[in-house]
Each structure stands twice: as structure tokens, then as C-alpha cells.
Amino acid sequence: MVDRKTFTKQAKMLKALAHESRLMIVDSLSRRECSVGELRDMLDCDLSTVSKHLALLRAHGIVxxxxxxxxxxxxxxxxxxxxxxxxxxxxxxxxxx
Amino acid sequence: MVDRKTFTKQAKMLKALAHESRLMIVDSLSRRECSVGELRDMLDCDLSTVSKHLALLRAHGIVxxxxxxxxxxxxxxxxxxxxxxxxxxxxxxxxxx
DNA sequence: TTTATAGTTGACAGGATGGCCAAATAAGAA
DNA sequence: TTCTTATTTGGCCATCCTGTCAACTATAAA
Known part of the structure; x- marks a missing residue:
């Protein structure tokens, strides 16, 4: 039997990844280190938006x-x-x- | 290089799973078939809530x-x-x- | 046919998310 | 110091998500 808290943690982790842009960021970073600007060029959205996605990934210990x-x-x-x-x-x- | 649409699909799938209750449902169903009532007993929430989680998982072809x-x-x-x-x-x- | 049981659906409220703009910050260059 | 580039943060708004209640549907039992 798995602990309920474990599911909570796993759900939080999945939520952090469950976004098209964040998946694309993770995929890029899996190849090499990238600057915020480089990631924005790839995602084609506001720089502040990218920065917030990165902040969220960092808050979850992913980047x-x-x-x-x-x-x-x-x-x-x-x-x-x-x-x-x-x-x-x-x-x-x-x-x- | 991975197609953007692929990331979109993967994100939708992750979103469908990214919820404590839905993870618990998937975990239970991985052991055996369950009725809505049995799942509600495990999750301890409204039957309609469980039903909606299941509808969402079904809509994503997971159950x-x-x-x-x-x-x-x-x-x-x-x-x-x-x-x-x-x-x-x-x-x-x-x-x- | 009426009643009971099991689920689904619709409406609604509250909270979380996502995206943009503008202002603030950090660091190097002039 | 002032200017420029790179990034972060705060504010705001629109949209999506969750959960609950009440009403509805489906099936079986009395």
C-alpha cells in the first residue's frame, strides 16, 4: 500500500511538468544548459512568462x-x-x- | 528535434494524471477493477467528485x-x-x- | 408501478494558473 | 555615474480546475 502523502508529492511533481512550455524547457535543458533568452526564442512568448516557468521548475527542484x-x-x-x-x-x- | 504537438499531447496526458485523487485511482485500478463506490470509500470524498475524476481519465483514454x-x-x-x-x-x- | 441503489450531469463558487505589461533589479560597459 | 542588456517581480485579468449540492438517469427489487 502506498502512502497518501507520496501521491501528493507525485501529483505536485507531475503538475510542475504538465505544461507544454515547461516540457519543452525540460527537453532543451536535457541537451544543454540554456539562458532565459534562448528558451524564450524557442518558446516564442514573453520573457517574463519563461522566467516564471523556470521559477516554478526551480521551486520543485527540477532545475x-x-x-x-x-x-x-x-x-x-x-x-x-x-x-x-x-x-x-x-x-x-x-x-x- | 521533437514536434511541438507531441509536447502538447504529453502535457495533456500529464495534466490528466497530475492530481492526488486521480493518481490514487490509477494505482487502485492497476491492481484490480473497481466500482465508483469502492473508489469513493478509498478517497473519502463526494461520489460525484469521483465520478468526474473518472470521466476525465476516460476522456483521456486512460480508463x-x-x-x-x-x-x-x-x-x-x-x-x-x-x-x-x-x-x-x-x-x-x-x-x- | 413504486422504491431503492449506483452513478452521472449541471450549476455554481472559490481558488489556482497562465500570460502580458510595466516597473524593479543585477551586472557590465561607457 | 549613467546607460544598456538580461532577468525577475508585481499587478491584473481571463481562463481553467475542483469540489459540492441538487437534480436526473439507469437498473433491479418489492
Missing amino acids: DDRREGTTVFYRLLTPCVCNFFICATQVLKERAR | DDRREGTTVFYRLLTPCVCNFFICATQVLKERAR
């Missing part, structure tokens, strides 16, 4: 940042989040049948 | 139902969603370090 001059670089703190992509792909495939 | 008399039984349609539990546990563990 971390470091400043280099005026630029802030983000990196993946828990690379295994990428396994979610594998899971999701698998479910979508299984569902399609 | 399916069958009626037996006045009772409706739900079952997991894509058992591989359980891999999300493994992923989530792994991330929470990696994050804890």
Missing part, C-alpha cells in the same frame, strides 16, 4: 540556475525527469491502439 | 468502464501509466540528494 554576467543559465537538476517523456510516449502509443 | 446491474466498474486501459509512478519516485529520490 537550477547560475549567473554569468547579466545572463542566467539554467540546467536540469534531475536528469531522470526525461524518463517522463519515455512514459508519456509509451502511453500515447498504447492508447492509440 | 474504461462497464456496467453490471446498477454498478459501474472501471479498469485501466493503458497499464503502462504505472511507469509514471516509477519515474516520479525516481525524480523525488534524485531530488532529495
Whole structure:
């Protein structure tokens, strides 16, 4: 039997990832460190919006940042989040049948 | 490079799972078929609330139902969603370090 | 046919999310 | 110091999510 609190934690983690832009951010960061500006170019939305998505991911311990001059670089703190992509792909495939 | 639409689909799927009650439902259904009433007893909330969570999961092709008399039984349609539990546990563990 | 049981659906309220703009901050360059 | 670039934060609004109650539907039993 699994503890209710565990489900709560897992739900919070899933919620943090359950957004198109945040998934795209995680995918990018899984390849290499990126600045906020680079991520905005990819997502094509307001810089402040990207910054807030990153703040949320950081609050959940998924990413971390470091400043280099005026630029802030983000990196993946828990690379295994990428396994979610594998899971999701698998479910979508299984569902399609 | 991954298609933007793929991220959209994955995000929708994650959103469907990103709720404590729905995770608990999926976990229960991974063990055996359950009626709405049984799930309500486990979740301890309004029957209509459970019914809506189930409707949402069904709309995403994650569960399916069958009626037996006045009772409706739900079952997991894509058992591989359980891999999300493994992923989530792994991330929470990696994050804890 | 009436009654009881099991679920679903609609309406509604409160709270959480997401996105943009504008203002604030941080750091380097002039 | 002042200016510029990069990013964060606060305010605001629109939208979505959750949960509850009440009303409705479906099926079986009396």
C-alpha cells in the first residue's frame, strides 16, 4: 500500500511538468544548459512568462540556475525527469491502439 | 528535434494524471477493477467528485468502464501509466540528494 | 408501478494558473 | 555615474480546475 502523502508529492511533481512550455524547457535543458533568452526564442512568448516557468521548475527542484554576467543559465537538476517523456510516449502509443 | 504537438499531447496526458485523487485511482485500478463506490470509500470524498475524476481519465483514454446491474466498474486501459509512478519516485529520490 | 441503489450531469463558487505589461533589479560597459 | 542588456517581480485579468449540492438517469427489487 502506498502512502497518501507520496501521491501528493507525485501529483505536485507531475503538475510542475504538465505544461507544454515547461516540457519543452525540460527537453532543451536535457541537451544543454540554456539562458532565459534562448528558451524564450524557442518558446516564442514573453520573457517574463519563461522566467516564471523556470521559477516554478526551480521551486520543485527540477532545475537550477547560475549567473554569468547579466545572463542566467539554467540546467536540469534531475536528469531522470526525461524518463517522463519515455512514459508519456509509451502511453500515447498504447492508447492509440 | 521533437514536434511541438507531441509536447502538447504529453502535457495533456500529464495534466490528466497530475492530481492526488486521480493518481490514487490509477494505482487502485492497476491492481484490480473497481466500482465508483469502492473508489469513493478509498478517497473519502463526494461520489460525484469521483465520478468526474473518472470521466476525465476516460476522456483521456486512460480508463474504461462497464456496467453490471446498477454498478459501474472501471479498469485501466493503458497499464503502462504505472511507469509514471516509477519515474516520479525516481525524480523525488534524485531530488532529495 | 413504486422504491431503492449506483452513478452521472449541471450549476455554481472559490481558488489556482497562465500570460502580458510595466516597473524593479543585477551586472557590465561607457 | 549613467546607460544598456538580461532577468525577475508585481499587478491584473481571463481562463481553467475542483469540489459540492441538487437534480436526473439507469437498473433491479418489492
